[in-house]
Amino acid sequence: MKSSILYEVCPTTVFSDDAKTASKVLDIDRWLLRTLLLGIGSPKIGAALWDGENIVSESDTPYRMVIRNRASLLRLIVNPLLYFGDDYSAGNIEIEGGLVPFLETVYRALERPGVVRSRYKRVSNWYRRELNSLTGSRKNIHHHYDIGNDFYRLWLDEEMLYTCAYFTEPGISLEAAQDAKMDLICRKLQLKGGERVVEAGCGWGGLARYMAKRYGARVRAFNISGEQVAYARQRAKSEGIVGVEYLEDDYRNISGECDVFVSVGMLEHVGTNNYRTLGEVINRTLSKSGLGLIHSIGQDVAEPMSAWAEKRIFPGSYLPTVREMMEIFEPSGFSVLDLENLRPHYARTLEHWLARFEANTAEVAQMFDENFVRAWRLYLSSSIANFSTGSLQLYQVLFSRRGNNQIPWTRNHLIDPGKDNGKL
């Protein structure tokens, strides 16, 4: 199987470690660990070094971090937000008591007054960013999405939706919640049969299939991930779905007119420098009375992604604030009609993904290796913790052209589609 991400996650040079240096825990090692914990806001966690002795013993916490060698300790001091990920993936750091609640505890500590979380983030992002030019975007997208459909199939739902679901009730299944998410989007967009949809960044094509099958829409869906587009085309063909066309092309090359513009989970890869361009693309594409919706991970305060996530998982990514997202809409004169923050839903979605992933780690290890399993476990777990503690948000923004009066009076149609909802 493809394993480009594997070797990037665990570069062997980084993890070469001398057994001798790790053999004896010195006073300075203990001092460094204590300093590290103070620096990240003294989270309520236990901590130990490679001799297994508790350095920081919080009597009433079930969570403990064990650092297995001196090199890992030193790397954590230098750049905790990058090397925690790398060293956890390599097995140089173990977490006892549950990875997700451990991370939640750490993230909450990082929010404390006096802990300049963003300082860590800035320091961590010393490396060269992958720019989202037309070719740079292809490279960045390939890194994450082209590592194998068979891998994603192990832990995503049947429709292969790799974005936040919508839990109408907390306890519904992932499949039901992904269905509800797509329906919520269609209802927000007031999608009608025969309408022309442009989808920017279509993943494995699930939303496009849904819009064509359930609403009779005619969808042109764009994506620069070759593997995803191949999968989407094959699946639409085998299911006999008409009215959907998958184009392996960049959103910047979208042409033609549409009644509905939708983009779910692409903005994270666009980069703020290109938001105005995205707005111009929508402006030349959307019909006069059309509606648009952008669904994206975001954050309350403008900060770079954590170094590990951007370097190892999502190169070239940036998660915008609401203010930054407005750069898509304001210069082109779009009107924001509705913004919904679905943060708790992404934590729940990720819990489902993690559970399915954990049930399939043997197969994942066979596809890649044990370090890949640990890296992906950390990525899913830290994402849960980021959403549950509020470090990340999920914004759905509905918009139209300025002065479009073909909009409903209320949001009632979002809840009960059968209810009559007077137009202007």
Added chain:
Amino acid sequence: MKSSILYEVCPTTVFSDDAKTASKVLDIDRWLLRTLLLGIGSPKIGAALWDGENIVSESDTPYRMVIRNRASLLRLIVNPLLYFGDDYSAGNIEIEGGLVPFLETVYRALERPGVVRSRYKRVSNWYRRELNSLTGSRKNIHHHYDIGNDFYRLWLDEEMLYTCAYFTEPGISLEAAQDAKMDLICRKLQLKGGERVVEAGCGWGGLARYMAKRYGARVRAFNISGEQVAYARQRAKSEGIVGVEYLEDDYRNISGECDVFVSVGMLEHVGTNNYRTLGEVINRTLSKSGLGLIHSIGQDVAEPMSAWAEKRIFPGSYLPTVREMMEIFEPSGFSVLDLENLRPHYARTLEHWLARFEANTAEVAQMFDENFVRAWRLYLSSSIANFSTGSLQLYQVLFSRRGNNQIPWTRNHLIDPGKDNGKL
């Protein structure tokens, strides 16, 4: 009666006009009028000068502007967005066929490509802005809100709500829509009995009364308009409402803790320079799991208010974009949970106000004079046109502290308060 606004709207020096200069329409007058209409995007309107002859004859438009003297024509050339208002108020300009649709036609023309609407706005704002310092704000608020409770009582609803209502159905009464607006706000804020509410800018106290009466909340409501506070106190006393306290004080002086922070129609008077301060006030006031809501007129694109509205009607006002509003939330680390644009509802609210105003113009003229009636008619009519054409928006923004998990899963509780809505 008080008439401070009267003389500001119609300064006698501006409107002194020589009957002789107005007597004969010259070729250059006609050329100037044509140039003016071209400059504002050639709206589909008829136009005539003081001889009554049609200069621009759109055969299929019922709307005609008649300029009654040369001085008014010249003023319109110099600064249309300021002097249209002044000269209309003074009776130097007449509109035939309906003021609201006439203005809608003009506003839509101003949106056309090539017409730099904001250029007019910038040019129009040459005069000194009233700064919103603690004393400046008092002066600005006094200008509009202290011109007489008896006047506002003629055309507002019984609860004296001077902000956008919420029409659950387009045809419901203004009273029902204002009631629905207050309930929508309480439901968004998940208001519960006994909760401590701070309201910043409480008008005549209607929402505070509602929250205390219907939800059993304990409300401290702030306002710097002396007349409004006196009215609110008197009314709460006469209705025997407990749990509400009106404070004649600036939002910047708010102290103590609250479970709910609400501000409806104050932000328009705050000024972008003070948004960060407002965020800090909320940050030091709101409890850990509290919710806040800000309801404000806004716009899609950052532009100053039209000169006439800011000079004559709302000195010191500025209507923010969503991006600008984020300056309240982002620096203090608040999380935006929900944003709803109620633009069509404000157009409808204003239609109700205008209809009630028109039914009482005889009384208004007796309180002030005929020019005041015309100025207020123009203000209400142009506001309708601004909302119906999309020049203005109405944003309701719900927010909490970062990572507050005491929020509902869905928006169902906004529609059907009886429905069980699972918590996190």
